[in-house]
Amino acid sequence: MSEAHSEPHPLTLPEDDxxxxxxxxxxxxxxxxxQDLRRIGVRYGGYxxxxxxxxxxxxxxxxGLLQRPNLNPLMAAGRPVWQAVRAELRSWLTDPAHADVLTHNLIRIEDVTLHLPFEVADYVDFYASEHHASNVGRMFRPDGEPLTPNWKHLPIGYHGRAGxxxxxxxPVVRPRGQRRAPGETSPVFGPxxxxxxxxxxxxxxGTPSRLGEPVPQSALxxxxxxxxxxxxxxxxxxQAWEYVPLGPFLGKSFATSVSAWITPLDALDAARTEPPGRSHPLLDYLDDSAAAEPCGLDLRLSVALNGHTVAEPPFSAMYWTAAQQLAHLTVGGASLRTGDLFASGTVSGPEPxxxxxxLELTWSGRDPLGLPGGERTFLADGDEVVITAWAPGPGGSRIGLGEVSGRVHPAR
Known part of the structure; x- marks a missing residue:
């Protein structure tokens, strides 16, 4: 007679979850x-x-803040509220007195549809990896310096399209636009x-700031x-045809995918690490040499193309930190709004x-990737890209950052 196996209780997680x-x-x-009722959820194990x-x-x-259809009201409430809500959640999930209520409100993750968790106000993308910027410089300026003269003095960025x-x-629909092939004098239009x-x-x-008042690194x-x-x-x-002299536009505006889960910054305390050494002196508002805590983050990313891992970028190698990016973003007087999103730029490390x-992995198409389904230089229709990550947590645990995925659909 086979032995019956009971379903594990949803509140009981393996230590390595x-x-x-x-x-x-x-x-x-x-x-x-x-399907019309959007609810705020918190990920706990597979629920x-x-x-x-x-x-x-x-x-x-x-x-009331947790019964809204997106995270914006909670985010706007400020850090003391974030901390109080997080403490309540931890208490409910770890106190047996709440077990019955919790069990009735835990839903298997495969039984839900996840949505964009916050309404995006503005979107800014930075260019914070020295390894990425240097590789791109070597490809496009082989006879010059890999980095532009300003790169070690400020976090370079551009405003993207929040919508x-x-x-x-x-799904990510292959965009159409103008492009000009090497050696040609005129552009063509197409996918x-x-x-x-x-x-x-x-x-x-989350917390907004006032117009005209810079936000220092210490306020991250x-x-x-x-x-x-x-x-x-x-x-x-x-992008190559349009970006001189003003920067990316249609080459970047068709899709920016984000994970469905927002990890609280406080959950990453054990992942804080010193950023790479600075090779150039920094202006006061960017100088982090005397910061009260290290502002680098030890996040371990993994990139899979059609189920095959092609890269493992280390976020700890990023030259410019989120605190410096925030300070630079606002130093001219720009205000923050609840729902603003700023991104690190491509995360790359020193190894291939x-x-x-x-672009880097294939060296601008020169060195195709050998994959089980065939070689790739750039993405083909039907390709799926999945990016995952984890960070060190308290006591040797690991913190998951979920995943961000997207499949390429043909141009329309």
Whole structure:
């Protein structure tokens, strides 16, 4: 007679689970029986906790914030509220007194549909990896210096298109645009032939700031609600033709995918690390030599193309930190708004297998990747890209950052 195996209790997680009580990322979900009701959820193991329902049952003063259709009201409430809500969630999930209420409000993750968890206000993409910037410089300026003269003095960035930030799993339609082939004098119009990815980390702003008042590096925790994975899809041939003199436009504006889970910044305390050594003196507002805590993050990314791992970029190698990016973003007087998203730029390390885009991995198409389904230089229709990541957590644990995925659909 075979021995019956009971289903493990949803509140009992293995010690190595990436989504335990030290993580608790936020998302927004619907269920099959109520597809119009968007609810805030918290990832716990293989389940989603209906945070608003539990908060209401527990008589939490924050129940109203957790019963909204997106995270923006919670993010706008400020850090003291974020900390209080996080403490409540941890208490509910670890205190046996709440077990019955929790069990009735835990939903298997495969039984929910995840949505873009916050309304994006503005989107800024930086260029913070020295290894990525140097590789691109060597490809495009082989006879010159790899880095531009300003690169070691400020975090270079550009304003993207907030309306095309989409949640993980959203199809990515191959964009059309102008491109000019090498040696040709005139451009042609059509689908991009050099569709690429950029493995990045995004930072989501909660607390706004006033117009005209710069935000110092030391205020990062007061303004940044959490972290997500991000893929800034890029049409390299369209970008190459349009970006001089003003920078990326149509080559970047068709889709930016973000993970469905926003990891609270406080969940990444054990992942804080010193950034790389600075080779140039920095102006006061960017100088982090006397920072109260290290502002680098030890995040381990992995990039898979059609199920095959092609890169493992280390975020700890990023030259410019999120705190410096925030300070530079606002130093001219620009205000922060709840829902602002700023991204790190392509995450690349010093080794070939640590490069976070196909442009680098194939050296602009010169060295195709050998994959089980055939060689790739840039993306083909039907290709699926999945970026995952984890970070060190308390006591040797690991914090999962979920995933950001997208499949390429043909041009329309």
């Amino acid at each position: 990436l989504f335990g009580p030290d993580n608790l990322p936020y998302g927004v979900f619907t269920t099959e029986d109520d 989603v906790l209906d945070a608003g329902a539990v908060a209401d049952a527990a008589g939490s003063p924050h129940a 095309t930030v989409v949640v993980s799993g959203t 991009t032939r050099r569709l690429d990815i950029e493995a990045e980390v995004g930072f989501v702003v 925790r007061e303004h940044v609600f959490g972290v997500c994975l991000l893929n800034d899809w890029s049409a390299r041939d369209i 297998h640590q490069r976070g885009c196909l």
